[in-house]
Amino acid sequence: MNTRNEGARRQPGAAFDTTPADTHAARPSIDALLHRLERVQRSGQGWRADCPNGHKTHGTLSLAQGDDGRLLLHCFAGCSTADVLGTLGLALADVMPERLRDESPEGRRTAQERFRLASVTAAAGVLEREARVLLIAHHDLQRGEALPPDDARRLREAVERIEAAREVLS
Incomplete structure (x- = not known):
């Protein structure tokens, strides 16, 4: 089953509008990322999918959402997080939590x-x-x-x- 939404690709650094209203900076939800991937399956507390960089084996990409809202991903075929995100039209800043605002x-x-x-x-x-x-x-x-x-x-x-x-x- 192909779950990739080719029309959803965007430029690195562009914002998503899929986070709760109580956050200050828009961050992608796990669902927004999952729709860009192929063969997505639930796995434990996260998901497995095909890495978008086209490996011969399937299910090499592991994804989860951290308690603080950041997206966690790991390619077992060896792709760096930046490479995976770049292929999806995202940058590392798109999946990281908001920077510290309380400087006290x-x-x-x-x-x-x-x-x-x-x-x-x-x-x-x-x-x-x-x-x-x-x-x-x-x-x-x-x-x-x-x-x-x-x-x-x-x-x-x-x-x-x-x-x-x-x-x-x-």
Whole structure:
């Protein structure tokens, strides 16, 4: 089923009008993004879809909406978030929450705490996903199977991502 709405493409940085009225800056809703993608399916607390950059495998793009309203996406085929958004006619600023407006000391402390919590949550998600990669490789190696070059590359990438998450958590 093709759920892409080709007429919905727009220039990077252009605003959507799909967010609640109580927000100051328009941000795209997850629904506005999902309509631009193909083979969208519900998956856990988010969605899976085909990456718009045309990979041979299907369902490589994972999407969710964060508690603060920002759109979260990850391409398992290796596309950067900026590349995925660019293909859809969006920029990173289109999916990020509004900038801090309360510059008081209390407002800054609150923003710093939210940032810290978001960083910890993101790092925990990375650890969860990358630990699965390590476990799969471990089971293959334990059975005496050699890792194909792509799997060995992905294993190295998993280790790098775990190290980066560890730095965030320390």
